[in-house]
Structures are given as structure tokens and as C-alpha cells.
Amino acid sequence: MADKVLDAKGLNCPLPILRAKKALKDVPDGGTLEVLATDPGSVADFQAFARSTGNELVEHSENGGVYRFLLRKPG
Amino acid sequence: MSDASNAINPHSMTIIVTKGSLDWAYPPFILGTTAAAMGHDVTMFFTFYGLPLLLKKLDLKVTPLGNAAMKMPMMGGHMVMPNLVAAVPGVDAMASKMMKNMIKKKGVASIEELRELAVEADIRMIGCQMTMDLFEYSKDDMIDGIEIGGAATYIEVAGKSHINLFI
Numbered sequence: 001m002a003d004k005v006l007d008a009k010g011l012n013c014p015l016p017i018l019r020a021k022k023a024l025k026d027v028p029d030g031g032t033l034e035v036l037a038t039d040p041g042s043v044a045d046f047q048a049f050a051r052s053t054g055n056e057l058v059e060h061s062e063n064g065g066v067y068r069f070l071l072r073k074p075g
Numbered sequence: 076m077s078d079a080s081n082a083i084n085p086h087s088m089t090i091i092v093t094k095g096s097l098d099w100a101y102p103p104f105i106l107g108t109t110a111a112a113m114g115h116d117v118t119m120f121f122t123f124y125g126l127p128l129l130l131k132k133l134d135l136k137v138t139p140l141g142n143a144a145m146k147m148p149m150m151g152g153h154m155v156m157p158n159l160v161a162a163v164p165g166v167d168a169m170a171s172k173m174m175k176n177m178i179k180k181k182g183v184a185s186i187e188e189l190r191e192l193a194v195e196a197d198i199r200m201i202g203c204q205m206t207m208d209l210f211e212y213s214k215d216d217m218i219d220g221i222e223i224g225g226a227a228t229y230i231e232v233a234g235k236s237h238i239n240l241f242i
Contacts, residue, residue: 011182017109
């Protein structure tokens with residue numbers, strides 16, 4: 001169970017990333033943020049975001065057009 | 076003689092914003108806010124027609140006139156508006172309204188929202204002093220939290236910045 005869930009469904013670039021960045025502030029160190037998005041561009045974007053920011057993209061999956069990302073904040 | 080303070084910051088970006096129509100407002104704000112979200116230090120320098128993007132009240136417009144690559148989704152395909160039609164009074168206002176509706180419908184951020192996010196992300200936003208004099212704007216017309224500066228101000232930041240864009 002993620003520490004926080006962000007519903008970014010229906011939002012287009014760059015909002016999923018920007019909202020995720022903001023949401024991560026409320027996640028404790030070492031904690032996780034689950035992001036749900038419908039923007040197909042977010043798949044590559046969240047991988048780039050994880051590589052650039054040191055937040056780990058623990059897993060990502062797609063189900064019926066909804067993409068799910070699990071980010072872990074460095075602890 | 077090298078000075079450590081002149082070293083280029085590998086996580087930094089500057090953007091010179093020279094255009095202020097609804098369509099051209101997007102690239103600088105999207106790139107700036109995303110770079111900031113990814114840990115970059117971002118500076119945006121607003122000059123000439125980009126300066127009105129710092130006005131308190133935004134009323135951005137787009138024109139199909141002379142915009143040969145502006146192909147809008149219509150009736151299953153993409154259509155360009157002929158210049159003679161785009162020149163008719165009222166067409167620009169209609170095109171702007173339609174674009175804003177499309178933007179809202181597709182879940183794309185408004186420029187107002189992106190600008191707010193930019194300020195929140197501590198992006199350094201600089202208004203061009205010369206443009207303010209030239210087009211007779213005052214600092215009171217602009218949003219809070221911006222600086223006013225000239226070309227030398229920009230060049231100093233750009234010299235230490237890894238990514239420098241002219242939009």
C-alpha cells in the first residue's frame with residue numbers, strides 16, 4: 001500500500017510529472033507514491049523523472065489505458 | 076585564470092521567451108516547469124512579445140493568419156484555415172476560444188496554471204527592462220515575484236547554465 005496515491009488520470013504532459021513532484025513532498029523519506037495516469041507519454045517521462053531525481057521507479061504497469069507508477073523516495 | 080563560481084551548473088537551464096501568443100507560450104512554460112521538477116535550476120527571461128506573459132491578467136490569443144503549419148483537428152482530419160478567412164474580424168477571437176476549449180478538454184494545463192507552478196517551483200523569472208520601457212509597461216502590471224533585468228543579467232546566468240534555449 002503506497003504512502004500516497006496521486007490520481008493524474010485525464011491530465012496531459014507535463015501535469016502528471018509536475019503533480020507527482022508536488023505530491024512527493026508529502027511522502028516521508030523512503031516512502032512510496034503511486035501515480036495513476038492516462039497520458040501515454042507519461043511512461044517515458046516517469047522513467048526519465050526517476051533517473052534524474054533519484055526517486056526510484058519501483059514498478060510501472062498498464063491496465064485498460066490507465067498507467068500505474070510506483071515511485072520510492074530516497075530514504 | 077579559472078574561477079570556480081564560473082563553472083557551469085550541470086543541472087541548470089535558461090530560456091529566453093520572445094513570443095507571447097497562446098501557442099508559443101506553451102513551450103517555455105512546459106520546458107521550464109518540467110526541468111524544475113526534475114531538479115534543474117531554471118531561469119526564464121521574458122523579452123519583447125514574451126514580456127506580456129508576466130502580466131497579472133492574461134488574455135492570450137492565437138491567430139491562424141499566416142500560420143501555415145497550424146492544422147487543427149476537424150471533422151476527422153486536420154485542416155488549415157485560408158489566410159483570407161483568418162483575416163476576417165472576429166476569427167482570431169474564435170480560434171483562441173476554440174484552442175482554449177481543446178486545451179481544457181484534453182487535460183492540458185492552462186498557461187495560468189503553468190505560470191503558477193513556475194513561480195512555486197522557484198523558477199527565476201526576469202522581465203526585460205528595455206521591453207518594459209519600449210512598450211510602456213510598469214512593474215505593477217506584472218505578477219509578483221519577478222525580477223527586472225537587462226541583457227547582461229541574462230548573459231551572466233546563461234554563461235553558467237547548461238541548457239540555454241531561445242524560444
